[in-house]
Structure formats: structure tokens, C-alpha cells
Amino acid sequence: MAENFDLDVAVVGAGFGGVAMLYQLRERGLRARAFEAGSGVGGTWFWNRYPGARCDIESLEYSYQFSDELQQEWEWSERYATQPEILSYVEHVVERFGLGGDIQLNTRVTAAHYDEATRGWRIETERDGDHETTTARFCVMATGCLSSANEPDFPGKETFSGPVYHTGRWPHEGVDFTGKRVAVIGTGSSGIQSIPLIAEQARHLTVFQRTPNYSIPAYNGPLDPEHVREVKSDYESFRAYNAQQPFGAGFPPNEVLAAEVDETERERVYEERWKVGGLGFITAFGDLIDDEASNATAAEFVRNKIRAIVTDPETAEKLMPKTLIGCKRLCVDTDYYATYNRDNVSLVSVLEEPIETFTPTGIVAGGVEHPVDCIVLATGFDAMTGAVSRIDIRGRDGLPLGEKWSAGPRTYLGIGSEGFPNLFLVTGPGSPSVLSNMVPSIEQHARWISDCIAHLRERKVDTIEVEREAEDAWVEHVNEVAAPTVYPSCNSWYLGANVPGKPRVFMPYIGFPTYVEKCDEVARNGYEGFELR
Ligand code: FAD
Ligand code: N01
Numbered sequence: 001m002a003e004n005f006d007l008d009v010a011v012v013g014a015g016f017g018g019v020a021m022l023y024q025l026r027e028r029g030l031r032a033r034a035f036e037a038g039s040g041v042g043g044t045w046f047w048n049r050y051p052g053a054r055c056d057i058e059s060l061e062y063s064y065q066f067s068d069e070l071q072q073e074w075e076w077s078e079r080y081a082t083q084p085e086i087l088s089y090v091e092h093v094v095e096r097f098g099l100g101g102d103i104q105l106n107t108r109v110t111a112a113h114y115d116e117a118t119r120g121w122r123i124e125t126e127r128d129g130d131h132e133t134t135t136a137r138f139c140v141m142a143t144g145c146l147s148s149a150n151e152p153d154f155p156g157k158e159t160f161s162g163p164v165y166h167t168g169r170w171p172h173e174g175v176d177f178t179g180k181r182v183a184v185i186g187t188g189s190s191g192i193q194s195i196p197l198i199a200e201q202a203r204h205l206t207v208f209q210r211t212p213n214y215s216i217p218a219y220n221g222p223l224d225p226e227h228v229r230e231v232k233s234d235y236e237s238f239r240a241y242n243a244q245q246p247f248g249a250g251f252p253p254n255e256v257l258a259a260e261v262d263e264t265e266r267e268r269v270y271e272e273r274w275k276v277g278g279l280g281f282i283t284a285f286g287d288l289i290d291d292e293a294s295n296a297t298a299a300e301f302v303r304n305k306i307r308a309i310v311t312d313p314e315t316a317e318k319l320m321p322k323t324l325i326g327c328k329r330l331c332v333d334t335d336y337y338a339t340y341n342r343d344n345v346s347l348v349s350v351l352e353e354p355i356e357t358f359t360p361t362g363i364v365a366g367g368v369e370h371p372v373d374c375i376v377l378a379t380g381f382d383a384m385t386g387a388v389s390r391i392d393i394r395g396r397d398g399l400p401l402g403e404k405w406s407a408g409p410r411t412y413l414g415i416g417s418e419g420f421p422n423l424f425l426v427t428g429p430g431s432p433s434v435l436s437n438m439v440p441s442i443e444q445h446a447r448w449i450s451d452c453i454a455h456l457r458e459r460k461v462d463t464i465e466v467e468r469e470a471e472d473a474w475v476e477h478v479n480e481v482a483a484p485t486v487y488p489s490c491n492s493w494y495l496g497a498n499v500p501g502k503p504r505v506f507m508p509y510i511g512f513p514t515y516v517e518k519c520d521e522v523a524r525n526g527y528e529g530f531e532l533r
Pocket of ligand 2: 054055056057146152167185186187188189190191193208209210211329332350355378379380381434491493497498
């Protein structure tokens with residue numbers, strides 16, 4: 001199929017997404033190569049090596065399902081797998097299926113331009129200072145929703161004399177905090193996972209918190225061999241069941257509404273969920289995501305837990321979130337709140353005492369200098385659009401993607417964007433992506449995109465492009481679905497609110513599992529909403 005192109009498909013990124021793409025494309029006999037900026041595969045799990053990094057979707061679910069032998073033979077050790085274990089899993093998949101030869105590491109894609117004459121893409125890459133151009137009929141952005149580190153411009157940042165680490169760019173050799181005074185800025189999932197472990201090592205830890213977060217205990221531990229045997233005896237049904245749940249994960253659903261039951265029953269159910277731990281807390285009742293009053297009961301339950309765990313009432317008060325629960329991504333922790341009972345940990349609420357400047361020896365907040373030897377930025381990511389916006393992507397008539405998305409991303413199904421023929425996004429904005437168990441969502445996109453390309457090849461179709469009307473209707477639908485839920489009610493990265501100047505648009509699509517049916521229907525109807533030429 002490659003005609004005069006170097007490749008049928010150029011894939012950008014070699015995390016779970018890029019690896020799934022390569023596997024599926026190769027199954028369909030397509031020539032593909034993945035370009036990866038990092039020196040290894042794994043994406044998220046290659047970059048995020050901070051202490052305590054692990055997934056909060058259970059290991060048996062946070063894995064590929066394209067090969068039954070793979071899912072039968074791979075042994076996960078814990079309920080929630082650690083970063084090193086997930087990284088070795090992705091490395092194993094690459095090796096097992098012989099995909100390494102098609103992955104070009106240490107190679108950053110700097111530009112991708114659509115060429116009207118060839119009806120394909122020119123991909124510009126940079127490796128060790130060398131520039132190369134590759135041509136491909138199709139280009140797939142598997143660049144990740146959470147891969148572009150957000151490093152706020154704190155005044156005086158360059159004057160600080162010690163090391164500054166970002167959780168999403170953690171040194172491979174690890175960091176020894178023994179005897180050090182450490183600052184952690186940020187209390188999202190990365191901060192909440194790393195703070196308890198850094199506190200165990202450091203001489204003193206000062207946490208700078210902007211918005212307090214809700215966190216549910218993980219109760220992590222070794223996987224029960226009996227449970228593993230049971231799942232593996234019928235992995236297919238386990239996957240099929242999870243695929244029908246609202247987040248594509250096996251959180252136990254509850255059709256009962258919090259609004260329908262009395263306080264005693266609500267407390268009983270919340271307590272039950274708290275004891276199980278994990279993200280399933282948010283499905284304790286069927287209306288926590290779209291009924292504010294019901295949501296408030298769950299929020300108050302967690303605040304009461306914080307009151308009970310944290311011994312200093314002033315610290316407990318600072319740690320209590322005032323937002324609705326789940327409007328920011330829920331966190332899952334091991335001993336997070338209890339860490340504030342340690343003598344060597346202090347909390348600065350930067351809402352009351354804003355960070356004014358870094359100095360050579362510390363951080364000044366609210367007029368007080370906190371002396372520290374090193375700083376950990378757990379400040380998150382330019383999510384969903386950050387990685388693609390760092391590539392100079394130009395579509396038909398040289399239209400820059402950044403210009404088209406200047407008021408927020410516009411896609412059809414989160415898979416393609418009008419004006420950008422033959423360009424696909426894996427878990428792009430407008431798809432369930434970060435509101436789902438991401439590995440199955442990634443695989444669904446990888447299969448759909450590969451099927452689509454194979455379909456075009458069979459019919460000798462040169463280009464596929466999203467139709468304007470389909471895109472407009474999809475963007476409107478994504479917004480309509482989000483509006484009555486709790487999601488848009490607070491400043492989250494779902495809305496781009498964590499990055500100064502970023503347009504405020506709710507980016508993921510709340511539509512699992514019907515979204516998958518919609519994608520299948522689009523394909524069945526000859527790629528309805530796309531123009532094939
Ligand atoms: P990534 O893993 O981000 O991979 C994208 C790759 O593209 C990166 O390696 C990057 O280097 C590369 N890239 C980007 N731009 C370029 C470029 N211009 N040129 C070349 N290469 C480029 N999701 C869950 O469902 N459950 C979890 O429990 C969970 N835990 C998480 C924990 C952490 C710490 C983080 C940060 C995210 C977590 N996620 C979780 C989300 C996670 O990102 C996804 O589950 C999944 O790993 C994403 O895979 P990906 O391949 O789409 O993106
Ligand atoms: O990033 P975040 P993250 N001054 O954006 C604060 C996944 N993940 O890396 O909330 C001071 O959530 C910011 O404050 P605020 C998961 O999807 C999963 O922790 O914007 N503070 C916030 O407290 C997750 O949601 C796991 O007010 C500033 C923090 O930094 C996503 O990745 C583990 C600031 C950033 O939190 C991102 O998580 C890790 C500033 N200028 C990640 N700028 C699992 O457990 C930002 N902050 C599976």
C-alpha cells in the first residue's frame with residue numbers, strides 16, 4: 001500500500017497507545033513505524049518513576065486483551081501494579097510480539113504536514129540533533145493524554161540552588177531524600193502517591209497545596225491467587241462485563257440513588273465502599289456524578305474521614321476539599337492523610353499563603369521562607385492537548401491544528417478533526433479516554449483506526465476526512481452531556497484550568513460504554529461522518 005510513501009502509517013509515541021497501534025496495524029499487513037521521544041517504550045510508565053507511582057485501576061483490568069496467551073501468562077503481583085511492573089509489562093509485550101524493530105526511540109516528532117499533492121503526511125523528526133523527514137499515507141498521534149509535563153513558572157525558579165524534579169520526568173537512577181528538607185508542590189494523584197513515601201525518607205517535608213483533593217484508600221496488597229485463577233478461567237467474560245460499566249472498569253455499580261435512601265443507609269454504603277477502597281467509591285450510588293445534593297453527601301463522608309484521620313484540626317481543615325467529589329479526578333492513596341500526623345511533615349495552603357518566589361535556599365509563601373534542599377513539582381500535565389500542541393501539525397491548506405483548536409479542541413469521536421485528512425488521534429479529546437480505564441479505550445481506538453485504514457486500502461480510497469457537520473454535532477454533544485454533571489463545576493485539568501491561558505473546555509467525553517457502540521455503528525455505516533475520497 002505504501003506507494004511512494006516511506007510508510008503506510010507513521011505512529012507518534014510508544015506508550016500503551018503506540019504499541020497497540022503497531023500491533024494492530026501489523027496484523028493487517030500495514031507498514032508502520034512508531035517514533036518515540038523517550039529512550040524506551042512505556043510512555044507514562046517510562047517517564048513517571050516517582051516514589052509510589054502505580055496505577056489505580058486494578059492490574060487484572062489495566063492490561064491488553066488482544067492476546068489471550070498474554071493475559072493468561074502474565075502474572076501481576078499486586079492489586080494495583082507498580083510503575084516498574086507496568087513498564088516491564090509493556091517492554092515484555094514489545095519483545096513478545098517482535099514490535100521493537102518498528103519503534104524508533106530517542107526520536108521526537110517536531111512537525112507533521114499534510115501534503116495535498118501526495119495526499120499523505122510529511123513527518124519531521126529530530127534525533128540527537130539530526131533532522132529527518134519520513135512520508136506516510138496516514139499519521140496516528142498516540143502522544144498520550146498526560147505526557148506533557150506542566151511546569152509552572154514560579155518567580156525566582158532559576159535562582160533555586162538545589163535540584164527540582166517533576167514527577168512526570170523523574171530521574172531513572174531515583175532520588176535519595178535521606179536527610180533532606182523537601183518541598184512537594186501539588187496534591188493531585190502524583191503528589192498524593194509520592195508524599196507518604198517521601199515523608200518516610202526526608203528530614204522534613206513541606207507540602208504546598210493549592211486545592212485539597214479527595215482521596216480514597218487503596219488497600220493495596222498482593223493479588224489473591226484464587227481471585228486471579230477465577231478471572232483467568234474466563235477472562236473474556238470478565239473483560240466483557242467491565243466493558244459495559246460506566247468507566248469501562250469493574251467498579252461495582254449501584255443503580256440505587258443516594259437521593260432515594262436515608263442518611264443511615266447512605267453512610268452504610270459509603271462505609272462499605274471505603275473499606276473496599278479505590279475508585280469504585282464514586283459508583284457507590286447511581287447519582288453521584290449528576291446530582292449535586294447526592295454528591296455532597298459522599299463529599300461530606302470523605303471530609304469526616306479526614307477529620308477522623310488527621311489529628312491536628314487546623315491541618316485537617318486545610319486538607320478538606322470544598323469542591324464536589326469527582327469533579328477533579330479522584331485520587332487513591334496509601335496513608336496519604338495520616339502522613340500529616342508525622343512530626344516531620346508540614347502543610348502550606350497556597351490559597352491562603354500564595355507562593356511568592358523561589359529563593360536560592362527555599363520557597364517564600366505568604367511572606368514566610370520555607371528552607372528546602374530540593375523541590376518536587378507534582379504539578380501535573382498540560383492534559384489531553386499538550387503533546388499534540390507541541391508538534392507543528394498542519395492540515396489541508398497549511399491550516400495549523402493549534403489555530404483550529406485555539407478556542408478548544410474540536411474532533412469527531414475524539415478520533416479525527418476536520419481539515420486534517422488521514423490523521424488519527426488515539427484517545428483524543430472528545431473520547432472517553434481519561435474518564436475510562438485507559439488501556440481498553442486505547443485498544444478500542446487502535447482496532448478501530450487499523451480497521452478503518454485496512455478498509456480504505458481494500459477500496460483503494462486515498463483519503464478520509466471528518467465532515468464539518470459531524471464534528472460540530474459531536475462537539476455540541478460532548479458539551480451537552482458534560483453540562484449537567486459535576487465535572488465542569490471546579491478548576492480541573494479536564495477543563496484545561498490548570499494551565500494558565502488554556503481555553504476552558506471540558507475535553508473528555510462522558511459516554512462509556514455507548515461510545516464504543518457509536519464508533520462501531522459509524523464504521524458499519526461506511527464511516528458515516530467522514531468523507532472518503
Ligand atoms: P503515554 O503513555 O503518555 O505515551 C505517549 C508517548 O508519546 C510518550 O512516551 C511520549 O514520550 C511520546 N510522545 C509525545 N509526543 C511526542 C513527540 N512529539 N514525538 C515523539 N514521541 C512523543 N490510566 C488509567 O486508566 N489507569 C491508571 O491507573 C492510570 N494511572 C496513571 C498514572 C500516572 C502517573 C499517569 C501520569 C497516568 C496514568 N493513567 C492511568 C493514564 C495513562 O496515561 C494511560 O493509562 C496510558 O498509559 C496512556 O498511554 P498512551 O500511550 O496513550 O500515552
Ligand atoms: O496532576 P494534577 P497529577 N501552584 O493536575 C497543583 C493521572 N495519574 O500529576 O488542583 C501551586 O492532578 C494542582 O493544584 P490545583 C490521573 O489521571 C494517576 O497529580 O490545580 N500548585 C494540583 O494539586 C491524574 O488526575 C495516578 O489547584 C499547582 C497538582 O499541582 C493525572 O494523571 C497517579 C500549580 C497537580 O495535580 C494528573 O495527576 C498520577 C501552581 N502553579 C497521575 N500548578 C494514579 O494514581 C498546579 N498545581 C493512577
